[in-house]
Amino acid sequence: MKNLKISFFKSALVLLTVFAASCTDDLDQSNPNSDTLLSADRVYSNPESYIQLVAKLYAGLATTGQATTGAADISQIDEGESQYIRGYWLMQELTTDEAIIGWNDGTIKDFHYQTWTSGDRFINATFNRLDFQVKNCNEFLRQTTQEKMDARGLSGDIQSEIQTYRAEARFLRALSYYHFIDLFGSVGLVTEDSPTDFFLPEQVSRQQLFDFVEAELLATMEDLPEVGAIEYPRADKGAAWMLLANVYLNAEVYTGNPRYTDAMTYTQKVINAGYSLHDNYEELFLADNDQNGAQNEFIFAVAFDGINTQTYGGTTFLTHAPVGGSMDPDNFGINGGWAGIRTTSALVNKFQIGEDSREQFYTDGQTLEIEDVSSFTDGYAISKWKNVDVEGNPGKDQTGDFVDTDFPIYRLADAYLMYAEIFLRGGGGTQADALNYVNLVRQRAFNDNNHNISGNDFNLNFILDERARELHWEAHRRTDLIRFNKFTGGTYIWPWKGNVANGAPTPSFRDLFPIPSNSLAGNPNLTQNPGY
Template identity: 45%
Template structure:
């Protein structure tokens, strides 16, 4: 399986990363100063491929050894809390109606209740993760120029591949800048052209970060330069191709009214269409083993499932950490499961008794939504949540499993083989549909067909647009996103785009710390996270976001 193969390329990275990660990069734009050994590191041609693998590993692993012990990011007591996907997921899910977490940690409790401040550990950890990825990508791009390759006598095989590798590095940098743009707004843009160890940079506006991400992704997909990603479906599994870049662009444009106060829905339709029309991806519409089509996308062999455009590969033997799908599986489990039933049903011995779904989100599903609603565990559970830290309250939602489609456990009962699907074809369908309704282009008939394709797979039939069925509306699409993309780190941005993240129109248990219904989050300013206090202290050029 490709996912297992590519993860093994991460094994030789510790020595390389140690030199380049001397600093944990406390803010975007402050480069680590321990880079003098670059020529020593790149003595061998294979070091470039290994360093590229380290860039991908930055989305998965947490440090120089697994599962913990030599972290990339300093200042976080539990290294598992610093994992990229885990931080991104928590910041998109915990402040919404989709998830609450029963860990007695101040950052967790603040995210659950929606009363975080600039010293929240998740907020500072994610900022550092974005910075770390940007810094690593910049280092790779500085050290892989044609001049550097010639100077070091790099062989023709590596030189021939370098244009694509540089495009991949630029994609990963743009991906992290999109995450930073979405979470924090305007942050400093730093590229390989900035001097290492220079003065702290000035912040860029949200508009400028938006334009940087847009221009970078267009350059590596449609540009005339040599640095171009492979066509959709033509890259090794777990590595970026043009479709992955199109998905970032489609998300960027779908949220452009939030990001830059400019409607770009026509562009969102265009790039979602490029993914759909590429022919490289198809919906998973057939069962795999005893698992339904939808459940097949979240198993230990989901690298063999259809419809995953870009994933963060996991390997229970070789990429061990306490984030990503390890966290999503283990934190979702607890009573009523016994240890043996955990192994039999989820391929793990770990049950952290943390994550549950609120009743508001659960109620989006109904009994005929066979494929997607089967993820919930309701027996011996009370749906109502009146306290975040009481794991006995709320239904469980163990969507991700460390089982193969044949029902076998992954390679480890602690660390899963289940890849995290960052972009899926189903999301492209939903972006096309929403952007069509909001914008001036797109085919509403096609949008209806795409939504019906998803609903049919889920057991709801093809009823949208029929005389006895619902109409295709923005509200229907939001609910459909809440079902199809449940626990895939989209809910916060969806609620913000729909004007429901703050205010009282949509409430859920614990919103603003109130039970059982919740009340409005205090202030529209919470649609952005604060710049961490540590960053403001490190870089005096930064300014705090309004409201904090």
């Protein structure tokens, strides 16, 4: 499995300089005779290029440009900060009770304080990263129509393979548009049918964007491979089912119309698809999580490789940034910590300390309460992400800079907890199954049956807390809190929410991020979200 992952993503890196969102007639405008940069038509006429081109789309979730540094896709920000998972993680976790950061990098602390503005450079970078990923997917789809494949004389077998690649591209585009829906609400909708010349896209409503993502996923499922039929970590039907289940689970937030019955339909498809809970929680987040058995729990993951997909974002960020104080970097397979992110007492207090294997708090020299946000030792550290394998060996990058650990976007434990929540929200299923799925997750966490819950303990508040225990620092928390009406306002308060030590209510308009001011200036068709 490891070799498949490496070869797949090495292919992407080889073609990073060949394939770009613009994909003009000759990509090297300054040197049309360049031997290293090929025209789009030449690239797409080569049947062997297609697997590399679709690999580039997957690499868009992991890499930041055409090199580790110095050739960034996104400008006007530190290249590592523009990486897809890192930017998405900041917006999903730093804004909640699960994470706080002490760095003085521009406006980074505003995330936890919930005081961000439309000029925030981190919000701008993530907005642009999502847009860049969509454009890359659009270009691949534009270049692989039936008409163009026929014109290039591609054989029927090759065209059949390309249909699968097109389905993967549509899935990846739907994923980014789903992130747009969740983070920003309504944005411009651009597809492969949009003009290729410069134009200003019209903004569509959140409902329209929701409808587009739903329709794309339903159509894409026909051409995606069966679960487990292609190499990890490519998307198959299970990934599409899980993404669609999340779209429906949050439909009431996005559109005002609950779709819990539909969410249950696709959650059950995932649960019945043959995935399995790994027997060791800690191993889900180690450097060999693509081959130690954890991958059997992963429904969709972003692959990272310390040699072939080097970045200062992704799990490199998630492994380095939480290490500081008295923590030993060697235990994490890295050359040093960045002393940045910790957690708050609100998360710590949800655990039965010393019994739940998921807690993974580092407390030596750390205080539970946070008096000084800038001090790394204020707040417990979390040792969840590591660049070592099950034997304790460090990752492949000998410098200790870059990390091999893959990032699971979706995994089976999440689907189990979704089933339970959907049942409680009236979306179908049975209480017996819901309790069984929750208790399977807890049995792994406690390594016994003594902490199983019964119907008396089974309610939505319990599910929200259990999701925090199981899925913390996996970029789910903000979406979860919004769905439970606890992200903004005063119903749920945590330390330093609202930039107050003990926490304070925040206005509800912050359930959505602002459209970046740079994007508004560049496209007068866009309208700012209320409150900004």
